[in-house]
Amino acid sequence: DVKVTQSSRYLVKRTGEKVFLECVQDMDHENMFWYRQDPGLGLRLIYFSYDVKMKEKGDIPEGYSVSREKKERFSLILESASTNQTSMYLCASSLPTGSVYEQYFGPGTRLTVT
């Protein structure tokens, strides 16, 4: 079974703090994704990566950056957290071709910025 793990289930940070959300997958997948999920807005793609050190912006990259130094690990960074970044953050991974729509999601990190 594919396993996608995220470093924390719940996180509380203060406005202006730098926040790191870590995601690790164990299936050697090339693609990794970060989404945020908000009530009434569904899931929105923040960034994705199709290879080590490669990244592409999704629909809402503002205020976020990412890092992928190793194939199995994809980090989401909030450079200066703000209250409007309070959300559920979901990481996912997938194979590069053919099954790109079959993404495997982690359990999510519920981030609260106060």
Place this chain on the structure above:
Amino acid sequence: LAKTTQPISMDSYEGQEVNITCSHNNIATNDYITWYQQFPSQGPRFIIQGYKTKVTNEVASLFIPADRKSSTLSLPRVSLSDTAVYYCLVSPGAGSYQLTFGKGTKLSVIP
């Protein structure tokens, strides 16, 4: 990206077959249709994917008519554990990485 429309919510009794229909009138030739399931406090889980006609797996069936402007997810004999939000996605063909999730259909299974 093609826009999808699906009911906001549905109720069903245990043991019934549930059909959730998704409308995607401007689907493009290369687009695929994918369904995900999400339980509270969990990430979405892939259920099924198709391009045309019918696809079946151990969890569900997906019916896609010839014009591909809609699709129907069929869940046989639902149980309480099928209570979840179900998302219909239409995504471009090979070469695109993007999944666009709408608001989904909240299915409530009643004992």
